[in-house]
Amino acid sequence: MHNRQIVLSRRPERLPEPSDFELRAGEVPSPSDGEVLVKTLQLSIDPAMRGWVVDTPNYMEPVPVGSVMRSFGVARVERSRHPDYAAGDLVVGAPGWQEWAVLGESELYWRVAPEQAPLSAALGVLGITGLTAYVGMVEIGRPRAGETVVVSTAAGAVGSVAGQLAAIAGARVVGITGSDAKCRICLDDFGFDACLNYRDTPDLGAAIAEACPDGVDVYFDSVGGAMLDAVLEHANIGARIPICGTISQLPGHQATGPRVERRLLVQRALMHGFLATDHFHRAEELTGRLAEWLDAGRLRHREQIYDALASAPEALADVLAGRNLGKAVVRVAEPG
Amino acid sequence: MHNRQIVLSRRPERLPEPSDFELRAGEVPSPSDGEVLVKTLQLSIDPAMRGWVVDTPNYMEPVPVGSVMRSFGVARVERSRHPDYAAGDLVVGAPGWQEWAVLGESELYWRVAPEQAPLSAALGVLGITGLTAYVGMVEIGRPRAGETVVVSTAAGAVGSVAGQLAAIAGARVVGITGSDAKCRICLDDFGFDACLNYRDTPDLGAAIAEACPDGVDVYFDSVGGAMLDAVLEHANIGARIPICGTISQLPGHQATGPRVERRLLVQRALMHGFLATDHFHRAEELTGRLAEWLDAGRLRHREQIYDALASAPEALADVLAGRNLGKAVVRVAEPG
Numbered sequence: 001m002h003n004r005q006i007v008l009s010r011r012p013e014r015l016p017e018p019s020d021f022e023l024r025a026g027e028v029p030s031p032s033d034g035e036v037l038v039k040t041l042q043l044s045i046d047p048a049m050r051g052w053v054v055d056t057p058n059y060m061e062p063v064p065v066g067s068v069m070r071s072f073g074v075a076r077v078e079r080s081r082h083p084d085y086a087a088g089d090l091v092v093g094a095p096g097w098q099e100w101a102v103l104g105e106s107e108l109y110w111r112v113a114p115e116q117a118p119l120s121a122a123l124g125v126l127g128i129t130g131l132t133a134y135v136g137m138v139e140i141g142r143p144r145a146g147e148t149v150v151v152s153t154a155a156g157a158v159g160s161v162a163g164q165l166a167a168i169a170g171a172r173v174v175g176i177t178g179s180d181a182k183c184r185i186c187l188d189d190f191g192f193d194a195c196l197n198y199r200d201t202p203d204l205g206a207a208i209a210e211a212c213p214d215g216v217d218v219y220f221d222s223v224g225g226a227m228l229d230a231v232l233e234h235a236n237i238g239a240r241i242p243i244c245g246t247i248s249q250l251p252g253h254q255a256t257g258p259r260v261e262r263r264l265l266v267q268r269a270l271m272h273g274f275l276a277t278d279h280f281h282r283a284e285e286l287t288g289r290l291a292e293w294l295d296a297g298r299l300r301h302r303e304q305i306y307d308a309l310a311s312a313p314e315a316l317a318d319v320l321a322g323r324n325l326g327k328a329v330v331r332v333a334e335p336g
Numbered sequence: 337m338h339n340r341q342i343v344l345s346r347r348p349e350r351l352p353e354p355s356d357f358e359l360r361a362g363e364v365p366s367p368s369d370g371e372v373l374v375k376t377l378q379l380s381i382d383p384a385m386r387g388w389v390v391d392t393p394n395y396m397e398p399v400p401v402g403s404v405m406r407s408f409g410v411a412r413v414e415r416s417r418h419p420d421y422a423a424g425d426l427v428v429g430a431p432g433w434q435e436w437a438v439l440g441e442s443e444l445y446w447r448v449a450p451e452q453a454p455l456s457a458a459l460g461v462l463g464i465t466g467l468t469a470y471v472g473m474v475e476i477g478r479p480r481a482g483e484t485v486v487v488s489t490a491a492g493a494v495g496s497v498a499g500q501l502a503a504i505a506g507a508r509v510v511g512i513t514g515s516d517a518k519c520r521i522c523l524d525d526f527g528f529d530a531c532l533n534y535r536d537t538p539d540l541g542a543a544i545a546e547a548c549p550d551g552v553d554v555y556f557d558s559v560g561g562a563m564l565d566a567v568l569e570h571a572n573i574g575a576r577i578p579i580c581g582t583i584s585q586l587p588g589h590q591a592t593g594p595r596v597e598r599r600l601l602v603q604r605a606l607m608h609g610f611l612a613t614d615h616f617h618r619a620e621e622l623t624g625r626l627a628e629w630l631d632a633g634r635l636r637h638r639e640q641i642y643d644a645l646a647s648a649p650e651a652l653a654d655v656l657a658g659r660n661l662g663k664a665v666v667r668v669a670e671p672g
Binding site: 058059221224225228237243244245246249254255256257258259260261262263264265266267268269270271272273274275278 | 581598
């Protein structure tokens with residue numbers, strides 16, 4: 001039996017492109033004590049992957065050239081030498097871009113309840129993106145009724161959930177996104193109160209001022225850079241800025257910009273970086289809350305499903321170019 | 337009866353100098369309903385005053401040229417038309433640089449218990465500087481036993497208390513200050529574990545790395561700028577950076593520097609600006625805790641007392657040049 005794998009064949013010069021990856025036929029590995037063999041069902045395609053393939057210090061080791069691309073995913077345990085897992089269990093973990101993987105304790109994140117929602121939700125609204133939105137918005141942003149919340153990459157998998165969580169808290173939600181079509185989705189599907197297409201907005205600061213006449217209380221930031229500067233100019237006293245991504249910044253390049261410390265002081269404001277990975281141990285608790293809102297119809301989500309392992313590099317390129325809509329998931333095998 | 341006052345006679349070009357102020361003989365004012373007439377006993381000289389005398393947006397309105405200089409102070413109520421205050425009450429408020437002042441509700445901060453400590457402590461370790469240290473270190477920094485805490489302007493009124501609060505929490509405390517003499521005080525008087533004289537340190541980043549072999553968990557920042565950049569390079573995962581001042585930044589000038597958002601994300605770190613003024617309503621509770629540590633001998637403090645109202649401009653120049661040691665207080669009148 002073969003194990004189809006996609007390896008990183010070279011370091012991307014800028015954004016990772018399909019030509020930076022290679023399909024390979026590997027062996028199906030065998031689990032040692034404390035490990036499980038899993039079959040990959042679905043893979044999560046995340047903007048964070050851009051930072052994993054470069055050769056610069058980060059919150060995870062760079063993926064070595066020639067190795068299977070790192071990836072979160074949903075997988076089914078096929079053979080277990082781990083006391084807590086049995087064959088048939090569905091888990092969220094880090095199988096990587098391959099059909100079969102051996103996972104140890106640190107790559108097994110949480111168990112999936114298949115009756116809760118379609119499997120792909122375990123990677124999206126009830127998974128990593130949902131966790132990111134929850135921790136950033138509910139726990140760091142802490143929006144209150146009547147406050148104004150601005151969300152970057154608002155039509156995206158994380159931003160769309162983050163904005164809806166702010167609306168559930170009673171806040172006025174203003175999205176920033178990269179096309180009129182995405183703005184429409186934010187307004188019509190996700191119930192945002194206003195949305196700016198930054199590509200079509202010559203003076204983003206003025207547009208934010210107009211869209212947020214009472215200033216900005218929370219800015220859910222996955223972009224950084226000039227967009228962050230523009231929002232910070234309109235931050236209210238006591239503003240909170242959870243930072244879950246810096247997609248405007250080139251990995252490995254230290255950009256300069258306006259210093260923030262005076263602004264943070266004068267506005268008594270908070271910037272706080274966070275990673276969903278630090279909260280995987282709370283996933284069952286937090287996704288349980290998200291599932292209640294989902295069941296109650298208070299939370300909507302979109303997915304873009306790509307078929308077959310081989311489409312993963314293209315899915316990643318789409319995510320980084322903003323061509324996808326909603327959570328990008330690659331379907332590798334059927335659960336049944 | 338005259339009311340000696342010191343007015344801001346012009347906007348300083350850089351740091352406020354005694355020549356930017358003028359002594360004037362004014363009238364003793366009369367309180368209206370809801371106000372009290374107070375006699376100023378002692379005035380607090382604070383680095384924040386630098387930001388109050390410039391004509392740029394800030395967290396308080398600029399002091400108008402020709403007006404009495406704004407100042408916190410301890411004062412005695414002489415005549416009251418406020419239901420909660422009676423003649424003889426001692427209060428911390430904002431009398432300004434003058435012998436007599438009329439204060440309304442918003443300029444009366446909290447009551448002083450004269451038996452608790454010498455009056456000047458109500459402006460220092462049990463007053464505004466103590467509150468600043470408490471909120472920044474205990475509530476935002478939240479140091480844990482065994483963590484490494486770096487404190488800027490470490491021998492100063494706020495820094496020295498902040499560092500001792502970190503030590504009380506069981507952290508290892510590293511000060512940064514501007515002279516060997518101040519480093520000695522941090523080590524000998526305030527019990528810091530290590531101290532760097534930044535003026536004598538060509539590569540501050542390397543010195544921080546050496547003084548903090550386990551990285552930096554909390555940075556109590558009253559400086560901003562290049563010092564903040566240097567500490568941020570050595571910030572641990574989960575680091576907290578309370579910001580209580582930006583003395584390295586010219587007021588009204590937006591400096592540029594390395595962008596922080598990627599670093600905050602990768603380290604899951606927090607920067608949080610705060611002002612003691614937002615916490616004056618909790619002063620009795622928080623200074624009560626500080627008073628317990630003071631009584632128990634776990635908290636030491638230094639004061640530099642200047643005599644007579646006329647010395648206030650010189651005291652301010654000393655504070656901003658780092659020539660003073662400990663909390664700068666101007667004694668205007670005897671309490672008796």
